[in-house]
Each structure stands twice: as C-alpha cells, then as structure tokens.
Amino acid sequence: MKSYQVKIARSSADGGITRIGTFQVALEERMTVLDALFNIQRTQDDSLSFRCACRVGMCGTCAMYINSVPRLACKTQVSQLDTETVTIAPLPNLPVIKDLVVSLEPFFKQWKKIKPALHSPNRDATEPAKIPATSRYARETPQKRDCITCGICYGACGIKSTNEEYLGPAAINKAFLRLMDPRDTATEERLDVLNEERGGVWRCHTQFNCTAACPKKIDLTDTIMRLKRSMLFPSGFKKA
Amino acid sequence: MRPTTTTNVVRKYSWQFSGMVAHIIQRVTGVLLLIYLFLHVHTIGELSQGQAAFDQALLMFKNPLFRLLEIGLLGLVILHALNGIRLTLIDLGLGHKRQQQLFWALSIGVAGLIFLIAAIPLFIASVLRS
Numbered sequence A: 001m002k003s004y005q006v007k008i009a010r011s012s013a014d015g016g017i018t019r020i021g022t023f024q025v026a027l028e029e030r031m032t033v034l035d036a037l038f039n040i041q042r043t044q045d046d047s048l049s050f051r052c053a054c055r056v057g058m059c060g061t062c063a064m065y066i067n068s069v070p071r072l073a074c075k076t077q078v079s080q081l082d083t084e085t086v087t088i089a090p091l092p093n094l095p096v097i098k099d100l101v102v103s104l105e106p107f108f109k110q111w112k113k114i115k116p117a118l119h120s121p122n123r124d125a126t127e128p129a130k131i132p133a134t135s136r137y138a139r140e141t142p143q144k145r146d147c148i149t150c151g152i153c154y155g156a157c158g159i160k161s162t163n164e165e166y167l168g169p170a171a172i173n174k175a176f177l178r179l180m181d182p183r184d185t186a187t188e189e190r191l192d193v194l195n196e197e198r199g200g201v202w203r204c205h206t207q208f209n210c211t212a213a214c215p216k217k218i219d220l221t222d223t224i225m226r227l228k229r230s231m232l233f234p235s236g237f238k239k240a
Numbered sequence B: 001m002r003p004t005t006t007t008n009v010v011r012k013y014s015w016q017f018s019g020m021v022a023h024i025i026q027r028v029t030g031v032l033l034l035i036y037l038f039l040h041v042h043t044i045g046e047l048s049q050g051q052a053a054f055d056q057a058l059l060m061f062k063n064p065l066f067r068l069l070e071i072g073l074l075g076l077v078i079l080h081a082l083n084g085i086r087l088t089l090i091d092l093g094l095g096h097k098r099q100q101q102l103f104w105a106l107s108i109g110v111a112g113l114i115f116l117i118a119a120i121p122l123f124i125a126s127v128l129r130s
Helices: A033-043 A105-113 A136-140 A151-154 A169-180 A187-194 A209-212 A220-231 B006-012 B014-049 B051-060 B062-090 B096-128
Strands: A001-013 A017-027 A062-065 A071-074 A085-089 A096-098
Touching: A017 A033, A017 B014, A033 A085, A062 A151, A071 A096, A071 A151, A071 A209, A071 B096, A096 A136, A136 A169, A151 A169, A151 A209, A151 B006, A169 A220, A187 A220, A220 B051, A220 B062, A220 B096, B014 B051, B014 B096, B062 B096
Parallel strands: A001 A085
Antiparallel strands: A001 A017, A062 A071, A062 A085
C-alpha cells in the first residue's frame, strides 16, 4: 500500500468550482483513480459526486481531468501517474453539474448536428445490408468505430475551448464514418455541416490533443485531416 | 505487468501532447515575427525621411543587444519555417502517423542544428568582434 494525496475540485450547487478538497488515501499498486474516488467517498466524504458505470473502459462515463490530462478514471492506475499527488477536476469544455460530474449536453448537441443516425433509402428492407470486407469502409474504419462517446476528445480539444460552435473531434469522426458507410445517403447534408466556417472541420488546427487523449486510441486528427483533403474534391465521398 | 519507470510514464503521457507544444510554438513565433515585421517596415519607412534619418535608424541596430536579438530572430525564423513544413506535410497526409517524431526530429532537431550552424559564426562576427 502506498499513500497518495488526492486533490479534487469541488463545486457549489450551481456547478462552479469553489474549492479544492484534499484527501489522503492508501492504495494498492494496481488500483485506479476510480478506486481512489470510491475510497474517499466511502471513508472520508460521502458528499463527493462522480460518475461511473462499467469500470472497464467501455462506457466512457468516468471521463475526468486527471493531472491536467483528460482520462478515464477506471483505466488510469494511480501508480502509473508517477506522482504522489493526484489532481482531479471535471472534464474541461463542459458545464459542471456537481464536483466531477459534467453535463454532456453540449457534446451531444454537436453530435446531433452531423446526423449520426444511418440514412438509408432502403428503410423497409428485410435483408441485412452487406458490407464487403474489401470495401473502403470495412478496410479503413475499424478503429474509428470504437468511439464510446466519453467526451474526452471534446475536453482535450484546444479549439473547442475557444470556439463553442466547433463540432468537436467525436462528432466529426462519426460524420466521417457515415460518409464512408456505403449504406448511407445523407452525404450532402453532412458535408454542409462539416464545411461550416465556424463549426466545421476547417477550424481544426492540428493540435493532436484529441488523438493523444482518446482512451480508445482513435486517430481523430487523421479523420479530420482526411475529411479536409476529401472535401477539397467533390467526388471525395461518392458512394461506390 | 509493465514496470512503472519514468521513461514509460513520459512515453505514456507527456510525449503524446507534442502536437500542442508544436501548435503553441508556431503561434508564439508567428506573433513575434509579425512584431519584427512591423519594426522592419517602420525602419525601412525611415528611407522616406532621407538618407540621414535612415542611417540614424540603422545605428540603433548596431548595439550588442540588437545583435543578440538578430540571432534570436534567426532562431524564430528557422523554428517557424521548419514547424510550418511539418504542418504542411501533415496537411498533405505525409508523416501523420509519426507526427511526434516529426516534431522532435524536424521542428526541434533539424531546426536546432541549422540554428547552431548559422548562429555561432553570426555571434562571433557580430557580437564578439563588435
């Protein structure tokens, strides 16, 4: 067991961060930041609020700002941080509800803009659509389909912090997947959203923060750059 | 379990954000170069006041402080240019997967090397001998 000092941003009822709570916790080597939070909640301060669900990095609910980097609390071992003081704050670029709990409403507002649902002309089809393993979609998007909508890329994005209208990396990645999807037909509508001056892909300044922070290792900057290049040519997303 | 060494931790966290470091470098050097350009245009503008005024303006740049700033300017130009080349390569889809290495090798390594090759003779000639 090793003792750690954990500093947690605490909020008032209206969500503003008002103070930093300091706690001392003893943890086993492989214990995570989420374990530390549970320990504090059970033994020191039961008013501490945070969110979690799956505890195995699948749901993305426990995304928070740990030692100045947005991370999943359940996948971050405290010993790997290589520090005796762990600082935990709510995810940036999102409104705080209480303590470490943020509202993902702005994130999903942008998400909805790119029409995330499949727009297929064959809505009444009874046969499942076939996507050949040789298609571009099957070959080039497997990892990009792993998004768990945790909001970490949204919190890490430097552009998002200064531009409320920017779609954010996750929404752009979703749009890219739909554009690549051979079953989808809403190409023009999505390209119009992606091409918007203030909110579209052209706002990205290639900081690579989203790629660096993504817990699923999705190369989000690659998605954005590929979209930029494809959008320069009208036939970039013509369905095969 | 992989041992927790400082190297592993640095690899896992800090290095990943070199893209942001590059972004900040590009912005800061860009703004500083813009300030220099205003100063440069202002100095050239002195020509309109006649040769004596221009010579007077140039005299200011002969003191050792400005000689040092000149070397600093060289560093800014090299850093901004090579980081710009890195960004252009990434925009074209080249070296994207190795952007971190590209940053350290090109924007910092090659830039540092070119700067030293150019700055040392400049320092000897313009600061030490003046």
